[in-house]
Amino acid sequence: MPSKLENLNETKDGARFSMEGDWLGTHITVVTAYDGNYDDWPYHVYLQTGESPRQRLTTRPTTRRGSTKLSAFEQGLLLAVNSLTRAPKSAGTTTTKKEAPAPNARPPFVDMGTQMPSHVGAQALMPLD
Template sequence: MNPQIEKVVQTETGVRNVLEGTFKGIKIEVVTGYDITHDRWPFHVFLTPAGGQRARLFDAPTQYRANSMQGAFEQGMQLAVHHLEPPEVGFQREVKR
């Protein structure tokens, strides 16, 4: 789990499992449940900015699946962080010596 994600807590267990955390003031929710048809854990990721609207990170039905509940939580949090803080890509603007 990314160490920059704060206040990580599992808020629901059972058929629906939810892990929540905060990254740079934005609430991240990863929601998962076991799918017997595929023997996998499909998951959804929701982002809620402070004082803002809750939004789904990608469309439903989800194509994201993990091998375990913990895997779903970890992958969901990684996707959220990557979305909120994409890696720098492209060419370097200057040569550093």
């Protein structure tokens, strides 16, 4: 099992920049562009496994932003990896008592730019239109 992103590649298409890589058999794409109105880099995250349709992990319009292009890529890749490494909920399984989180533990999805939990405004994987 890989412990890091593989096949990372940055591309540019006009004003948009994208960073692509693979994690545990899923292709991750983070797309960003500079927003001069806010002086930051809003980004979108997409996941694709095999031949299945590409899924958007972030809302549209996005509420996720980085202060630099690099921070947008890092935050987007972190969001994707966290999403892919969560334990899936299986139907018909019994529930067990959950352990209390560590005193200073961060929630699993934190937008590093705003420190806002992702469940505020973020949605689960959604099919593209």
